[in-house]
Amino acid sequence: MISQFFVLSQRGDNIVFRDYRGEVQKGSAEIFFRKVKFWKEDGEGDAPPIFNVDGVNYFHVKVAGLLFAATTRVNVSPSLVLELLQRIARVVKDYLGVLNEDSLRKNFVLVYELLDEVIDFGYVQTTSTEVLKSSIFNEPIMVDAGRLPPLGPAAIFMQGSKRMPGTAVTKSVVANEPGGRKREEIFVDIIEKISVTFSSSGYILTSEIDGTIQMKSYLTGNPEIRLALNDDLSIGRSGRSIYDYNSSSGSGPVVLDDCNFHESVHLDSFDIDRTLTLIPPDGEFPVMNYRMTQEFKPPFRINALIEEAGPLKAEVIIKVFAEFASSVIANTILVQMPLPTYTTRVSFELEPGAVGNTTDYKEANKRLEWGLKKIVGGSEHTLRAKLTFSQQSHANITKEAGPVSMTFTIPMYNASRLQVKYLQIVKKLKTDNPYRWVRYVTQANSYVARL
Numbered sequence: 001m002i003s004q005f006f007v008l009s010q011r012g013d014n015i016v017f018r019d020y021r022g023e024v025q026k027g028s029a030e031i032f033f034r035k036v037k038f039w040k041e042d043g044e045g046d047a048p049p050i051f052n053v054d055g056v057n058y059f060h061v062k063v064a065g066l067l068f069a070a071t072t073r074v075n076v077s078p079s080l081v082l083e084l085l086q087r088i089a090r091v092v093k094d095y096l097g098v099l100n101e102d103s104l105r106k107n108f109v110l111v112y113e114l115l116d117e118v119i120d121f122g123y124v125q126t127t128s129t130e131v132l133k134s135s136i137f138n139e140p141i142m143v144d145a146g147r148l149p150p151l152g153p154a155a156i157f158m159q160g161s162k163r164m165p166g167t168a169v170t171k172s173v174v175a176n177e178p179g180g181r182k183r184e185e186i187f188v189d190i191i192e193k194i195s196v197t198f199s200s201s202g203y204i205l206t207s208e209i210d211g212t213i214q215m216k217s218y219l220t221g222n223p224e225i226r227l228a229l230n231d232d233l234s235i236g237r238s239g240r241s242i243y244d245y246n247s248s249s250g251s252g253p254v255v256l257d258d259c260n261f262h263e264s265v266h267l268d269s270f271d272i273d274r275t276l277t278l279i280p281p282d283g284e285f286p287v288m289n290y291r292m293t294q295e296f297k298p299p300f301r302i303n304a305l306i307e308e309a310g311p312l313k314a315e316v317i318i319k320v321f322a323e324f325a326s327s328v329i330a331n332t333i334l335v336q337m338p339l340p341t342y343t344t345r346v347s348f349e350l351e352p353g354a355v356g357n358t359t360d361y362k363e364a365n366k367r368l369e370w371g372l373k374k375i376v377g378g379s380e381h382t383l384r385a386k387l388t389f390s391q392q393s394h395a396n397i398t399k400e401a402g403p404v405s406m407t408f409t410i411p412m413y414n415a416s417r418l419q420v421k422y423l424q425i426v427k428k429l430k431t432d433n434p435y436r437w438v439r440y441v442t443q444a445n446s447y448v449a450r451l
Contacts, residue, residue, distance in 0.1 A: 129283030
């Protein structure tokens, strides 16, 4: 049970607000935003998803740069409220097509209609996009795709030689194509978030993959879908390494530690031929979530070194090696490294011919930042930084700097090697052949190298 629900912009503007029970004082949204904004400035890091102020419990999640929040004075399950916020964001995105501040403001009538159906007097009624269709009568106002941020390579769907921009999945589940005709298509995303920790000598200390198979269907008639995965897929650790680190692609079966499936998935033939059968509900939903902690070949290797270069001076050398095929390109790469607190000045030196690189020293946070627009597989990139200190270091300098962290996105690449072999639409009575789009995306969750 929740008392209030609201959505705030990055500036703290109240875009959506609904008070269901009148138990929490007015101005709670402003109190919440001030607390979240100044939490980090107080030296305590990012605000936790749940905290209490003057007897009011605040819950929040950040989705597409927006803060979805709820308040209550009673003791409720934190996981329940956080899951509710995520599902509300997903339902709103299904109906609006794209989730951002502009689309929320243009469709505020539709958003409030959705909220009144999802929650009644603070109690959840349903978060199913399909169930809500019978109760929602307002049509979405579509946001002009030209006003959306530019799409990088990660936003391209591929099917053989065909290419379709990622804006194809920014359609509403209730909107039709011009002329009133609905385009028959289905989209599948295999999204993996990698967590890797490297030692100072470059060896892997910990590694984990959190993956999900996301599906969004625009098929009429709710046809049955069959989705086939790797024949050699196995569930449960065997305690042995399944990758040859000298190989570029790895070998052996795909071994997942564990996985779970959406309630619409039937597993009758999964143990036999690794095929999932389902009737997809409306909207975007996770077909399968999985986790892998077996050793795998990481897409990047990071070597970082910091050493003194004279009185009140030091030098940092960071090398990034792309260990994937040259046909694959990573984008939106950002390398960060905390520096000693007494660092006063940093000068950078990039390798000759470097294009699309940005360097910066965040003096307020004492952090070095190195951005790369793209990295082609098989390439190596190096950054040198000369540090100037205000005082002499009295300890081992490697203990006062680092670790190096890295964020990136690699389209059409997945480290686990989990593959969708085919996507079959069963008993499709219409004569036209629906479009099927499959995309692989790998992102960094926690990619760290120690000094």
